[in-house]
Amino acid sequence: MAVENAPADAVFPKTDLWTFLFQRPDRSFPDSQVILTDAGTERSYTFSDLLRLTPHIGHLLQSRCGLNKGDVLSVVTSNSIDVPPVIWGALSVGVVVNPLNPAFTVNELAHYFKSAGAKAVVTQKESYAAVLEARRGTGLRPDHIIVLDDDDTSSVWLPSSSSLPEPAPHVSAIKNPEQELSFLVYSSGTTGLPKGVMLSHTNVVANLIQMASIDEGMFELEAACRCVHVHKITYVYIVPPVALQFLQNPVVERYDLSSIRLLTSAAAPLSVELIHALKQRRGLIIRQLYGMSECSPCTHGQTFADAKKHPGSVGRPIAGVSVRFMPVDGEASSARREGELWVKGPNVFLGYYNNPQATEESLTSDGYYKTGDVGYEDPHGNLIITDRIKELIKYKGFQIAPAELEDILHGHPAVADCAVVGVPEGQVGSELPRAFVKPADSVQEGPKLAEELQAHVNGKVAHYKRLRGGVIFLETIPRNPSGKILRRELKKSFASKI
Structure with missing residues (x-):
């Protein structure tokens, strides 16, 4: 019989995330409490600043980008104290937030924009060119790309809180927080390509309370x-x-x-x-x-x-x-x-976005x-x-889907079959993606081809997904009778070959 372990019950309110953060009756700190600080510039936001600013941003997303409740906003930014206000502002009007890694390549960004159905993007100057190119063919309008640190527009999206009027009581757009989405977060595709994880408002609220325990x-x-x-x-x-x-x-x-x-x-x-x-x-x-x-x-x-x-x-x-x-x-x-x-x-997700088969396989x-x-x-x-059991590779805190790298390798004419596994790097908790390749008939294997295949993959993926573990050539890729790659066998047999 399965073992179950349920700690003492906690109270998980059925509320949306913005209301939970900004309208809690049991808040224990004053409006003047500093919530976010940039350690480099000493710039900060108080609770009062955020209470004024986040609804302002939400209304701008509606009026300037035409975003409606349930629409998806992709966020392609590095860490910055200006990002949380944008996320909370989007949530305040029922917009779904889709965070993406700014290290993604143009092709990767385009895939996620299209998969998520993004209607607008928030980014920074360093990522603007890639976002602009990636939006082609996705339906994203160029005037729906918001550059937070742009000199011409930053004062509009992130004005001084003192320039904003006293906020009228804001009413969240979320009516069914248990089913309406707060975040669409792409997982690392442990059993295939990355999948969109649908997190409801109550999923995230519950986990905040759970973490406080x-x-x-x-x-x-x-x-x-x-x-x-x-x-x-x-x-x-x-x-x-x-x-x-x-x-x-x-x-x-x-x-x-x-x-x-x-x-x-x-x-x-x-x-x-x-x-x-x-x-x-x-x-x-x-x-x-x-x-x-x-x-x-x-x-x-x-x-x-x-x-x-x-x-x-x-x-x-x-x-x-x-x-x-x-x-x-x-x-x-x-x-x-x-x-x-x-x-x-209560923190377990609703399912995978537009992927009922993966949802059924993952949830009992x-x-x-x-x-x-x-x-x-x-x-x-x-x-x-x-x-x-799953195939995920973890490199310096980043997560890599082997299937994504295998798909790219299969696109090279010299590859008949391949598998990618993680091998220990030497740093704690870190692995290097290594490719095992069966060359196509009449193809000569060797260091030159290995370098060519590494360059083929590395030019198409974010920096942390590169084939740092090298390429090893095999006569055949081990698979079970149903065709599934036997990754554990590869890891055990070749773990010492760097």
Whole structure:
């Protein structure tokens, strides 16, 4: 029988995200509370600023771009304090937000614009040319591309809050928050090309509450350390490769990081050895979280106490989340034995956008999401992740779909068959995409062809998806009788060949 673990019930309001953030009757801080700060420029937004600004942005999206409730706004930006107000403004009028990585190539952006049915795009000057080119053939109008840091338009979209009138009470456009979308987030396509994950307003609100049940732009290490030193930051969120930098990079020793009470890591598991080394050499305690886009995103997390007592786990299920452990063969498993993790809760997504088959394959009839990750619970109820059924490659916190790279390789005339798997990079929690290729008949394999195939892929994908693990030629790609690639066999057989 399947094992279920449901922590103490929490109250999950059936409300939309903007109302939850800006109209909560139990808000514990004043209107003057600073919510967002740019550590480089010292520019900031208070709660009062955002309360005025976000409805203003929402109404501009309606009047200038013709966006209606349910329309999709793609956001192609680097980290900036100006991005959250745009997202919250869109949500305030019922527009669905589709965040996209600014590192995507023109072809990748065009695919997502078309797949999501984007009606407008918010971007920055550095990405404008790529967005403008990508919109061709997608139905996107060029005057529906908003450049946040453009000198001619930034004052319109992001005016000083003092120039805005006192806001009239804003009423959200969302009437059915359990079914109406807040975000359309493309997953990393663990079993194929990336799929649009439909997150409702209550999915995201629930996960914010669940995360509270756990107590407590481009990354550049020295800038981050300087920010901690100057502003006395107490909580820092990182990915595993950054945890390794905190341990190994001597630049860390130039700054006073004693204000940090807790590091929080997600995206890939951390070894117990690294966790102990951070504590012993830097005096830093690190906890881990676990989740995925389909769960808004968190399902498990460590408390501060658990991070000290049980290093190496990703913690217990957060409030409202039930779990099952199911062996790969479909038989039920006990919690103390390894099995595929299934999760259920108010934060689990509605399904995949325009993809009912993938939705049916991923969600059970009683609402459990099949994560594709293998693990077990220790005697204290903490989840230990040990393997992945799904094919996802994780490189420095980024997630890569092998099928996407395989599709590109299949487009090269020298390739008869291929498979892409992740091989350990040496950095904690990081893998390199490696291609295994069966050459077409009469094609001569060798270093020259390997370089050609790498260049063929690397020129078509974002930087983090490049074939950094190289190309290995095989006489045949191992597959099971139904034709599925035996990726584990490839990883075991060739893990040592870099």
